[in-house]
Amino acid sequence: MLFKTIPYILRLCALARGTILQNGQPRVTDYPGTKIDIAAYQFQTYNADAAEISYKGRWDSKKVSWWSAPGLVFGFTGNTVAVTFGELTTDTTLVGYRIGGMDWTFTNVTAGGTHLLVSAETPGINETYPVSPLTFELRVTNWAYGVQISQVHVAEGESLIKIAPYGRTIEFIGDSLSAGMYTSYESLSSFAYGVGAGLGDTEWYVTAYPGICVTDQDCWGNPRGQSHQWFYTSDTSWRASQIWGDEPEPWDFSKQETTPDIVIINLGTNDNNEANNVTSAAYVDAYKKLIQGVHGKYPKAQVIVMQLWMGFYAYGNSYGQNLGYEQELQDVVAYFNSDEYLSAPAVWDGTTNTTTTLGEPSEAFVHYFSTKGIMQHNDIGPQWHPTDVGAIKVASHLTQFIKLTFGWEMVATGPEIFHETTYWNDEQNY
Structure with a gap:
């Protein structure tokens, strides 16, 4: 979605300092300093390509993270976990980490530094009813920043354990609205994350980046649109151009641990802005190509097309x-569910710009999710993006849509999803 240059720069600076603006004022945060001198510890060390480490979202061959909320998951023995971040890490990137479904803890990590993220005092280590093996999860909070994993460490004599992926998977393809721009913890406060993590027992990927169009053209500094970029490992950031130049890595879809059962697309707010000069015909063509690409890579996946929301305007004495x-x-949606398409489904390969036809007919697989009426005007922040509450509302309704449409049960019955949203009033006399 549209963002202004100056607020955008200020926002990146704010994240670099670990500051969260809440209604224009800094929120009090107390992120632990986790950097250590590795020479002072005795570790069992694993390289970044260790089979026990599961990478979530998109990571390139250099083990650098991309897009929104990329992460890693692994089991471990003992009570110690440390991570050494490579030099391609964006310095001071804010990451969230936790054991199992405990509350998220956040820290700013350093390029080339080693950070002790789990110790004997970490919540979830010495619980009354321990779960074995302990599971560690780390996620990058900011869509513009990234980390590079160099090594993972556990206590000497202990080990990492491979955690099998969940049996169902969702992927989101979008722009700033899906990436969580301007929500408190950005990627970990977005509606997309809320749906994926909130369902429970579900793998989720958020291939989203602010300002991007579905149409393959420059939009707000993004040189390519999602009808092209979705096929690549890295996003359209300046960081990507510095690391990969003009030859980014095509995404190897076979390296994903699971294939998405559902793909949710929310794109068009940037195409719809007259500053980007996208015609209706170009938008429809690009959207069709993206779905054709999804259908080619994930032939059995169901696709949800989200209705766009473009903010609110004063109307009479309301909005x-x-x-x-x-x-x-x-x-x-009607085109992809028509006999014309389903009898001879065409698929798109964005890396070679060719269209081919699948060998067998398809069944209807594209669904329309209406967002009308879910949010009200005060659920949109000053920068035209959902507030934390707005993101939670969208996530809640979309989760129910998935449950009713596909029969997916919600099995997350306790883990923290959205951090620092436990607001309440316990004052009786006011």
Whole structure:
């Protein structure tokens, strides 16, 4: 979605200092300093390519993270976990980490530094009803920053354990709205993360980046659109251009531990902005190519097309919801569920720009999710993005849509999803 240059720069600076702005004021944070002198410890060390480490989201061959909320998961024995971050880490990137479903803890990590993230005092280590093996999870919070994993350490004599992936998977393809721009913990406060993690027992990937269009053109500094970039490992950031130049790595879809059962697309807020000069025909063509690409890579996946929300406007003595590409999106859904397409489904390969036809007919697989009425005007922040509450509302409704449409049960019955949203009032007399 649209973002202004100066606020954007200020926002990146704020994240570098570990500051969260809450209604324009800094939120009090107390992130632990976790950097250590590795020479003072005796570790069992694993390299970044160890089979026991599961990488979530998109990571390149250098073990550098990309897009929104990339992470890693592994089991371990003992009560110690440390991670050494490579020199390609964006210095002071804020990461969230935890054991199992405990509350998230956050720390700013350093390029080339080793950080002690689990010790005997970490919540979840010495619990009354221990779970074996202990599971460690780490996620990058900011969509513009990334980390490089160099090594993972446990206590001497202990070991890492491979954690099998969950049996169902969701992927989100989007822009800043899916990436969590301007929510408190950005990627870990987005509606996309809320759906994936909130369902429980579900793998989730968020291939989203602010400002990007679905149409393959420059939009707000993104040189390519998702109808092209989705096929690549890295996003469209300046960081990607510095590391990979003009030859980014194509994404190896076979390296994913699981294949998405559901793909949710929320794209068009940037295409719809007149500053980017995207025609209706170009938007529809690009959206179709993206879905054709998804269908080619994930032939059995169900696709959810999200109705766009474009903020609110004053209307009489209340407010109205701006919408965009209403008819175009419904036409796209109708096209993919038509006999014309399903009898000879065409798929798109964004890396070679060729279209081929699948060998067998397909069944209807594209669904339309209406966002109308979910949020109200005060669920949108000053920068035209959902507040934390707005993101939670969208996540809640979309989760119910998935449950009703596909029969997916919600099995997360306790783990923390959204951090620092336990607001309440216990004052009786006011």
